[in-house]
Amino acid sequence: MAERPEDLNLPNAVIARLIKDALPDGVSVAKEARMAIAKAASVFVLYTTSTANSMAQKNKKKTVSSQDVFSAMKEMEFEKFIEPLQESLDLYKKSMQNKKEQKEAKAKAKKEVEGKKTHEDKKNGDDDSSMETEDSNKEGSSENGVEVLEIS
Amino acid sequence: MSTITTTLIMAGTQDNSSSELLSENNEGEVTEANIDDTGGGEAGEEEEKGNGCKLPLARIKKIMKADPEVTLASQDAVFLVTKATELFIESLTLEAHQYTSQARKKTMTKRDLDNCIEAIDALAFLDGAME
Numbered sequence: 623m624a625e626r627p628e629d630l631n632l633p634n635a636v637i638a639r640l641i642k643d644a645l646p647d648g649v650s651v652a653k654e655a656r657m658a659i660a661k662a663a664s665v666f667v668l669y670t671t672s673t674a675n676s677m678a679q680k681n682k683k684k685t686v687s688s689q690d691v692f693s694a695m696k697e698m699e700f701e702k703f704i705e706p707l708q709e710s711l712d713l714y715k716k717s718m719q720n721k722k723e724q725k726e727a728k729a730k731a732k733k734e735v736e737g738k739k740t741h742e743d744k745k746n747g748d749d750d751s752s753m754e755t756e757d758s759n760k761e762g763s764s765e766n767g768v769e770v771l772e773i774s
Numbered sequence: 775m776s777t778i779t780t781t782l783i784m785a786g787t788q789d790n791s792s793s794e795l796l797s798e799n800n801e802g803e804v805t806e807a808n809i810d811d812t813g814g815g816e817a818g819e820e821e822e823k824g825n826g827c828k829l830p831l832a833r834i835k836k837i838m839k840a841d842p843e844v845t846l847a848s849q850d851a852v853f854l855v856t857k858a859t860e861l862f863i864e865s866l867t868l869e870a871h872q873y874t875s876q877a878r879k880k881t882m883t884k885r886d887l888d889n890c891i892e893a894i895d896a897l898a899f900l901d902g903a904m905e
Contacts, residue, residue: 630837636828640860644867649874654884658904659866664837665903666862670855671838688850695858699896703861710857711850714825
């Protein structure tokens, strides 16, 4: 089912914010222009994806990697993005790593606590929301029976 | 222009502290208080994203999946595409604004956008996509 760019929109509020932040004070943007930028952004995603995917395919890979995205930037003549993207990626990876470690540490601590007490203190479903792990594409709550992972 | 872009981008990446998982459905997960600088209450679309992006990764991922040729994309790749799109929006805005200010106007119009799409090679892919 082919979906056209209009059907896959990015949130307007965020886009409006990005536009506003980019401009000096006192400049406003016509609604039509804002919509056009939003559309352009969606098209950009598609174009980048397609280009990056071609890179992956060239390397006989099935998964689009970060390297493919960098190559795509170059191919698309957006080299100026490469450096800031690299920096952002480094930060992102670090924070993902931190997050993972925190999660593991808490899960471990919780196990220890539960080992000592009996029924007393099962802080279950304490209003903590479900955890979603993007990297294994587990959509929906992944409460694996035994532990409720909580972040507080 | 690239100096301005770089400055903006640096500013944009400075507010990364702890991260959140990649999810549009993070409710009430307050970790190290990474409240991003949304100034609050933007139509519920924005949640705490510790990943340094304002745009939702899940949405971008959906768009990426719309391409029938795409099988899988790594988490990092999705992040990068999201971030690149933010950079693109900033960049496009600034380019269009050149035309706005040249015309001594205070409001950016679609016309300004059309002009810069025509003028800049890298934006040729947008030609015809904006109607």
